Amino acid sequence: MGKTLFDKLWEKHVISGPAGQPQLIYVDLHLVHEVTSPQAFEGLRINHRQVRRPDKTFATMDHNVPTKDIFNIQDQISRKQIETLQQNCQEFGIRLADMGNADQGIVHVIGPQLGLTQPGQVVVCGDSHTATHGAFGSIAFGIGTSEVEHVLATQTIWQLKPKTMGIHLHGQLQPGVAAKDIIMALIAQNGVDFGTGYAVEFFGDTLQQLSMENRMTICNMAIEGGAKMGMMRPDQITFDYLRGRKYAPQNMAKAIEYWQQFYTDDVSDYDRVIDFDVSQLAPYVSWGTNPAMAVPVTGKLPEITDMNIQRAYNYMDLSPASKATEIPIQWIFIGSCTNGRLADIKEAAKVLKGKKIAPNVTAWIVPGSRAVKNAAEKLGLDKIFKDAGCEWRDPGCSACLAMNPDKVPAGIHCASTTNRNFEGRQGKDARTHLASPAMVAAAAIYGHFIDIRQKEAI
Amino acid sequence: MDAITIHQGTTIPLMNNNIDTDQIIPKQFLKNILKIGYGKHLFHDWRYLDDGTPNPDFILNAPERQQATILISGDNFGCGSSREHAAWALKDWGFKIIIAGSYSDIFFMNCTKNGLLPIILPQAARQHLAKLAPDQVITVDLPQQKVSCPDQTYFFKIDATWKNKFIQGIDDIDLTLQHAQEINDFEQNIPTFN
Numbered sequence: 001m002g003k004t005l006f007d008k009l010w011e012k013h014v015i016s017g018p019a020g021q022p023q024l025i026y027v028d029l030h031l032v033h034e035v036t037s038p039q040a041f042e043g044l045r046i047n048h049r050q051v052r053r054p055d056k057t058f059a060t061m062d063h064n065v066p067t068k069d070i071f072n073i074q075d076q077i078s079r080k081q082i083e084t085l086q087q088n089c090q091e092f093g094i095r096l097a098d099m100g101n102a103d104q105g106i107v108h109v110i111g112p113q114l115g116l117t118q119p120g121q122v123v124v125c126g127d128s129h130t131a132t133h134g135a136f137g138s139i140a141f142g143i144g145t146s147e148v149e150h151v152l153a154t155q156t157i158w159q160l161k162p163k164t165m166g167i168h169l170h171g172q173l174q175p176g177v178a179a180k181d182i183i184m185a186l187i188a189q190n191g192v193d194f195g196t197g198y199a200v201e202f203f204g205d206t207l208q209q210l211s212m213e214n215r216m217t218i219c220n221m222a223i224e225g226g227a228k229m230g231m232m233r234p235d236q237i238t239f240d241y242l243r244g245r246k247y248a249p250q251n252m253a254k255a256i257e258y259w260q261q262f263y264t265d266d267v268s269d270y271d272r273v274i275d276f277d278v279s280q281l282a283p284y285v286s287w288g289t290n291p292a293m294a295v296p297v298t299g300k301l302p303e304i305t306d307m308n309i310q311r312a313y314n315y316m317d318l319s320p321a322s323k324a325t326e327i328p329i330q331w332i333f334i335g336s337c338t339n340g341r342l343a344d345i346k347e348a349a350k351v352l353k354g355k356k357i358a359p360n361v362t363a364w365i366v367p368g369s370r371a372v373k374n375a376a377e378k379l380g381l382d383k384i385f386k387d388a389g390c391e392w393r394d395p396g397c398s399a400c401l402a403m404n405p406d407k408v409p410a411g412i413h414c415a416s417t418t419n420r421n422f423e424g425r426q427g428k429d430a431r432t433h434l435a436s437p438a439m440v441a442a443a444a445i446y447g448h449f450i451d452i453r454q455k456e457a458i
Numbered sequence: 459m460d461a462i463t464i465h466q467g468t469t470i471p472l473m474n475n476n477i478d479t480d481q482i483i484p485k486q487f488l489k490n491i492l493k494i495g496y497g498k499h500l501f502h503d504w505r506y507l508d509d510g511t512p513n514p515d516f517i518l519n520a521p522e523r524q525q526a527t528i529l530i531s532g533d534n535f536g537c538g539s540s541r542e543h544a545a546w547a548l549k550d551w552g553f554k555i556i557i558a559g560s561y562s563d564i565f566f567m568n569c570t571k572n573g574l575l576p577i578i579l580p581q582a583a584r585q586h587l588a589k590l591a592p593d594q595v596i597t598v599d600l601p602q603q604k605v606s607c608p609d610q611t612y613f614f615k616i617d618a619t620w621k622n623k624f625i626q627g628i629d630d631i632d633l634t635l636q637h638a639q640e641i642n643d644f645e646q647n648i649p650t651f652n
């Protein structure tokens with residue numbers, strides 16, 4: 001029997017412990033942000049421990065940071081959390097992409113962008129969307145704060161080896177259909193917990209059409225299907241993306257030679273396989289309060305078959321009779337670690353170029369990092385957005401989780417390029433509809449979703 | 459970490475599926491830099507009305523449930539964000555044990571770090587437990603891996619490593635530091651590309 005990509009990576013990182021029990025795994029890259037780390041650093045201090053490998057640790061600020069007037073934090077508790085990270089990084093000798101710094105941004109945007117994330121690694125971060133980094137052919141997963149403390153102190157983590165699932169993506173995407181639609185459709189069709197207990201690998205010819213940005217969008221949302229790890233085999237597209245980045249290997253040839261050993265031998269090596277033909281896929285939009293509550297934009301909202309669905313309809317103030325295109329959209333948000341990269345911002349700009357957003361719509365564009373913002377401005381994209389009537393803001397998580405003042409008001413339907421449509425996620429009683437960047441941008445123009453494939457016809 | 463062996467307590471049922479950590483502890487309470495004090499914000503948006511007063515219809519506010527230590531719930535409990543604040547909030551409110559149909563992987567791990575025992579039981583068992591009177595004490599026996607109420611006993615599975623951790627209340631980092639030599643050796647063999 002052969003081995004999967006995941007098996008090979010796992011084997012390379014086991015330090016101790018027999019198979020079948022939790023094993024001690026080495027961590028190559030530990031990303032840190034302000035929200036899930038203060039208690040971990042406090043734990044180190046109380047126990048007189050050091051950070052074992054500051055050189056394998058990198059911190060940024062993203063969840064709390066203002067995206068407007070960034071040096072003027074009104075909320076005292078937010079300010080305290082940000083200052084605490086600054087102090088902790090200084091005390092423990094950790095590199096920090098501080099607010100205003102050229103490297104600052106959402107943790108899952110900057111890791112790849114700086115070339116910190118590389119194939120063959122184990123990457124952890126106190127954040128569930130760490131699965132994003134798996135797009136590079138690494139084992140990447142979110143951890144809790146106790147585990148953050150453990151990794152800081154030991155550069156290792158105890159994990160029970162999960163089962164493996166292969167998701168075979170094949171076929172050619174239609175124009176207008178995005179990577180986001182692939183992962184949304186997979187979750188809509190298989191549920192929010194189909195990946196629980198599995199490390200998921202996406203494979204198949206569709207990946208050849210997808211840029212690293214697109215691939216990251218897919219791995220990012222693996223967690224919304226319950227899988228704490230989503231990954232892809234590293235290939236030429238991966239290597240080309242990494243070359244020349246700030247922290248990428250200096251000897252790329254040597255690195256590539258090493259990375260090329262990481263692939264799945266045979267489909268039969270997975271514990272479970274899902275087959276998914278993307279060629280007939282329509283753009284997806286979510287209507288309810290978890291990411292599986294989503295339908296093709298061409299479809300109708302589902303019947304009420306249980307109390308969970310009833311509850312979601314009550315919260316969203318929608319009913320089964322409506323079509324997806326009839327959901328009224330009064331707000332849009334483009335950004336987040338799912339769709340806040342330059343490629344995503346470009347997609348949205350393409351749709352909004354020369355257009356105006358509907359008069360009753362508020363539109364926020366929040367680049368995923370300072371570098372994304374700068375690059376977009378160099379291309380003049382900020383001007384396209386501003387001319388269309390959108391607000392162009394500074395980088396951060398912003399209204400993806402609405403921890404800072406960036407909140408969607410109660411009762412408002414917001415088309416959002418983010419990953420979670422939970423109750424209250426974007427603000428108390430705010431109603432989130434997940435979709436791709438192009439779909440969200442189009443919704444801003446029309447005040448409702450349209451099938452972006454037919455944009456020219458409308 | 460507090461050890462758990464045999465625990466007796468009363469219950470609170472909250473039977474919806476997919477209760478996510480955003481509901482367990484909404485983000486506005488994640489700004490704190492401490493591990494304590496989250497209990498008063500547990501299930502905040504369900505628990506308090508818009509004017510900040512307790513919602514009398516929410517079960518966590520029922521006067522006869524205030525001593526409960528065992529939460530009974532649906533499938534996929536603790537999905538969503540990795541915030542350990544969810545486990546801290548449940549702990550801080552007074553819960554010691556959760557009985558659900560399944561858990562998200564990250565939330566499960568967070569429970570193991572905080573002496574909050576996540577038990578998995580099938581739906582029929584949970585529905586039976588959910589119907590018990592508010593003052594009905596049930597017994598969770600971790601060494602024997604069973605949950606007993608007056609007319610039923612249910613056995614559950616748990617990985618032996620996690621079970622021992624709960625019973626002994628061990629600090630993970632101390633345990634790991636016993637492997638320091640192996641970690642050193644491992645680090646000698648990490649490939650470099652410079």
Ligand code: SF4
Nearest residue numbers: 129336337397400401
């Ligand atoms: S952008 Fe959203 S999902 Fe991503 S790390 Fe920030 S809050 Fe989490």
